[in-house]
Amino acid sequence: MHESFVAAQARPPFWRDERVLRVLSQVLVLAVVFGLLYFFYSNMMRQLRETLGIPISFEFLRQTAGFDIGESLIEYSRADTYGRAFLVGLLNTLQVAVLGIVFATLLGIIIGVMRLSTNFLVGLVAAIYVEAFRNIPLLVLLIFWAQAVFLKLPRMKEAIIWPGPTYISNRGIATPWPVPAEGWPAYRLALVAGLILALVVAYLLREQGKRTGRMPLVTLWFLVTWIGAGVVGWFAVDLTVGTPLTLDRPVLEGFNTQGGRVFSQQFMALLSGLVIYTAAFIAEVVRAGIQSVSKGQREAAYSLGLTPFQTLRLVVFPQALRVIVPPLTSQYLNLTKNSSLAIAIGYPDLFAVAGNTILNQTGRAIEVFILVMAIYLFFSLTTSLFMNIYNRRIRLVER
């Protein structure tokens, strides 16, 4: 009797019960969020269906596009579908993103290491680079590259011609490019065989290193084997089947060059802008990573008799990578997403082709944006996935 009385006293009404309130407040917030989302969605659908009479549909992807695209990695003409035009834009984005990531990483590492140099001048140059490019908005940088650098190159008629020939003009850079010839299928097999051989060599070297305790330069030997196999294979195929690749040289015909590979002015401007901008951030990431490795580690390595290069490769870098990789991932994501600024300088990337031209010709704003957002999301999540897998491999294993 007495105990139950105390229990009833101790339990406050539910609107003052902290445990209930905690849950209730979350329920309320969620309700509002879901309610708003549902309201916006249903409002949009009602407007589209009843007022404008244009319900959501992706049918337009199968219709004829009717417009041309300046540069494309695949065959494309105005008679193809909107779907294919989407693909053209997607591949153009992918092209600039992949090349951008590779070059930005290389340049970023160089600048980052330079910034730590004990040479005052080298360090200063790197510091100026980072501070200058990190603090200019990317859009400004892109328009600068497009209009003040690449558009100011000589016109086609006065193009700079490098041996090859490579034509450099304000239309872009036309350069000789290898195209597959009759020996290509055979040579492709030779390259695959070379790769397998190189992998075997690398495995054996690594095993030997583990046994003897003296790790050879595995990557170097891997490359040497593969390239060696490639060169030997080239001559073998050339003599038996025919040349694997021929050079397609650009020729000046009329207004433009024909043949070869043309890196257009817009592409070059976009790539330069993205690489230079992102490299400034990557340089800082690399510097932070290297500085995070304590001085004692380096001194210990030296006292064991390791050379400075060995110290960097075997002691400092593996530890720095743990710090470098996560922020590096977000720089890669930024670069990919920033490539959508291509629209400002006329490069036909995914957003320019889909979000601009296709959207305009079809008027299907919602469908087009859903697709564009989904594609960028897919790119970003894929990049993250691979970087996370890599990060897991290199992270500190605590025992």
Add this chain to the structure above:
Amino acid sequence: MMRGPRLYIAGLVAAMVIGMIIAACAGAAPTPVGSEEVAAPAPQQETKSTLDIVRERDKLICVGNANLPGFGFLDEQGNFSGFDVDFCRAVAAAIFGDPDKVEIRPTTAKERFTVLQSGEGDVLFRNTTWTMSRDTDLGLNFGPTTFYDGQGIMVRKDSGIQTLEDLNGASICVQTGTTTELNLADQMAARGIPYEPVVFETADEVTTAYEEGRCDAWTTDKSGLVSRQTVLKNPADHVILDVTLSKEPLGPAVRHGDDQWFDLVNWVVYATFLAEEHGITSENVDTFMDSKDPNIRKLLGLEGEFCAKVGLENDCFYNVIKMVGNYEEIYNRNLGPDTIFNLPRGLNSLYTDGGLLYAPPIR
């Protein structure tokens, strides 16, 4: 121990259910209780007509252009002027008896339809080509063509280019989101001429790239070429080829779903044609007030109640003519011989002068 997660999941489900209910209530408010299927025809009477919205706001919002001298251009003083702007003012004059109750919402080529569709603007007057897919897919209605245009190509004089065939392998700058992008592709494909399209978002970027020599030619509607030529560094160095790539009927557009508003815009445009046909101008319109001609009396609102049929006062067309002018006045003010453009009327003459302007009768 299970209490925590279970409570959490229960909360989540509850939140979603409550959210849906709130939204359903909010969403269903204008329609009588209920299921989505029944709702379709009902809300029409309850939603306000465009004219009511415009009257309540006490100004007309036109989706326009700020970068095309002669058609829609924002000058240094911050005023909009041009051919399209004048038609917009004519609609405002018909509704309010005041052509200044207008706000121009400047847009790029690609924004314009979205801005109109979403109700941010009431009517589109932005050198917009009437095409079938825009008329149908975009949920728009196009009014009478106010300007018959055709696509042209501008090249440098010293390039020696005279025909489309001369453009074999050339780079051609073009603005995105326009019919010109499609016409160019069509015409070049039809003639089997290879070329490199270089696509930019705004007309300014297109002309910059062209002037820097990135492109051998650039293309847009002929009126646009003439207009933009005046702002190039050396207008005399450039020439517009004597070829027309396409039909470009430019005119107003409104959203689907408000037929009265569509009629109103149409008849304001027709009134400017009819006024020119009868020789009525902003200056002499008052001398026609005692006219015996029934056609003129109907146009000026002296006979019949024609303006009321589109929801306006009886003097609606009188106001258009008095305050903005007839078609000829609008044309000459913006594009005629006294302007830097000096565009010949050509197809944009009355049908009686061999042009295409032909308004149905008011009766």
